[in-house]
Amino acid sequence: MARRAFLHVGTAKSGTSYLQDLWWRHRDELGDRGLLLPGRRRRDHFTAAALVKGMTAVVDDLGDRDRDVWDRLVQETRAWPGDVLVSNEHFADSPADAAAAALADLASAAAEVHVLVTARDLGRVLPSAWQQRVKMGARMPYRKFLGSVRREDGDQKFWRYQDVPGILDVWSAGVPGERVHVVVVPAPGAPRDELWLRTASVLGLDVTGLDTAALRPNDSLGVVEAELLRRINDAVPRDRRSLAYSRHVKGTFVPTALVGSAPRDSFALPDNHVAWIEEAGATAVAALRSSSYDLVGDVDDLLPAVAPDGRTPDQVSEAELLAAAATVLARLDLGRADSLGEALDALAGHLLSVG
Known part of the structure; x- marks a missing residue:
């Protein structure tokens, strides 16, 4: 049985790709230091999230071997004597019953179950989320996207992946507060590896000597x-x-x-959207401060910052x-x-x- 099982459930656009790239790049070294990333490849954790939350579009296309990925990750956890980490942001929008079942599975395989959430301020997340949608073929203008998020339109998935207090409510059920870790993405200007070091502290992991330079090109767009x-x-x-x-x-x-x-160019928040974005950020910060969760980093960094020299796409x-x-x-x-x-x-x- 594992000593501790950490489930990193998101949020999207909070440095998850950066962290996962490093975790998988250094998988062998991390194993030598007591932390197992179960599975054969990074995609196994995505498949596991799809299975846990019932992501039909993915699950229906899985081969027979991949349909038991989550069970295999749990089995590997049970067989490992140290700590285990499973990470994918698609866990974030799991239904409450699916999250409870996943936590129960891990509890059967580890002495302690910990939930890890990384969170980033809405002022940076919203442009990043719009950009991600555009990369996947979306045609919706930036301002219209912000309006749809504000109105919580029916087909708008944004809050399912970004409502940090709501995601924590689902994934913290039955987990002691001190085992629910919220790692704040540092404000602009912080050392690039600060997020990596913060998560390492939660994992109780010595990452001395591990290279943190990005190997994959930065494909963010201006x-x-x-x-x-x-x-x-x-x-x-x-x-x-x-x-x-x-x-x-x-x-x-x-x-x-x-x-x-x-x-x-940096992305700006249009003037008519600043107030509600700041209010949403302040509400999330207040909820976190009143919780019993383990907060890592400065929670005020989740208050949206407005880029002073940014532009909106319609100004191009x-x-x-x-x-x-x-x-x-x-x-x-x-x-x-x-x-x-x-x-x-x-x-x-x-x-x-x-x-």
Whole structure:
């Protein structure tokens, strides 16, 4: 039986990819230091989350071997004498009964079960979440996206992955408060490895000597690049945007052709959205301060910060978009375009031909 089982359930856009990349890169070294990441590969933890929460679109396509991934992770936990870590942000929106069942499974395999949540301020999460949707083919303008989040529209999944107090309510049921850890993503300007060190302290892990340099390229987009991609999506007929298309855009087109095609700008929060975003952040901070959870880092860093020199995508000019598109066309050896419309059509056609 494991000594402790840590389940990292999210939230999305809170440094999860960064942490998971490091955990899996150093998996062997971490095992030597007493921490097991069960499974054969990082995707096993995603599959486990899909199984736990009943993510039908994923589960229905699983092969026979993958359908028992969660059970195998639990079995590996039971056989390990030290600590165990399972991490995927898709656990975050699990129904309460599914979360309770998963925690019970881990309790049967470890002497202690701990829940880990990483959290980031809404001022940075909202632009990042919109950008992620655009990478997956979304056409909704930034301001309209913010409005849909504010209204909690029926098809808007944002809060299912970002309502930190709500997620903690679900995943802390039956778990002592001191075993529910909320790690705050540090404010801009902090050392890059600060989040890594904070989570290591929760895990009781000595990470001395482990390289924390990012090996994967940073595929976050600036304001111009993100708006250009949204315009390209808008030029692609809805019935042509397949899963293969989305995967190609996110996995190949964005990191190899789009990133760096325009000067980098920060995202701003539109003036008419600042008040409710600040209120939502303050409400979450107050809930955390009144809880019995283990809070790691400065909780005030969850209060949204407004970028003083940022812009919104609708403030981007046609000339800036055309210049970025010209750079992308050149990188793809697709010639040149005399207008933005011509460039968008060329790029959309290219993506449809390869995706």
